[in-house]
Amino acid sequence: MQCSLALLDAPQPHLEDTSQLLGEQDPALEGLNNITRFAKAQTLDKRRLSELAQQYGIGGVVRWQPRKVENLQSSGIDLVMAHTIYAIVGAVSLQKGGDVARQIVRERILQPLGLR
Incomplete structure (x- = not known):
């Protein structure tokens, strides 16, 4: 959900004048074109989240036995x-509430991934 909200607030890419194709659009719907399956999948790609988790040192505390130790x-x-990362956000949400979880997602996950 936070990814969708961040994409909604993100600046729209500059395209040629699309007002003729789409007609006049309500200003409240300006960022709606940013929310696509591709944009969300690109932002929350498992490789990108994995790199972020490694930067935070999460790999050192996760209890997980790889199938092939030589090829993670x-x-x-x-x-x-x-x-x-998803589990940590869920745990924070349960323990501290949605407002704290939202702040952590925005500052610690989405911002390093390039969304504000």
Whole structure:
């Protein structure tokens, strides 16, 4: 949800005048074109989240036994790290509430991934 809200607030890419194609648009709907499956998938890609988790040192505290110790990629390290970030956000939300979780997602996850 926070990713969608951040994409909604993100500046729109400059395209040729689309007002003729779309007609006049309500200003409240300006960022709606930013929210696409592709944009969300690109932002929350498991590899990007895994790199972020590694930067925070999460890999050192996760209790996980890889299938192939010599090849973590084929064992699914990216998916494990991405889901670990999701689990941490869920735990913060349960313990501290939605406002704190929202702030953490914005400052610690989305901002380093390039969304404000």
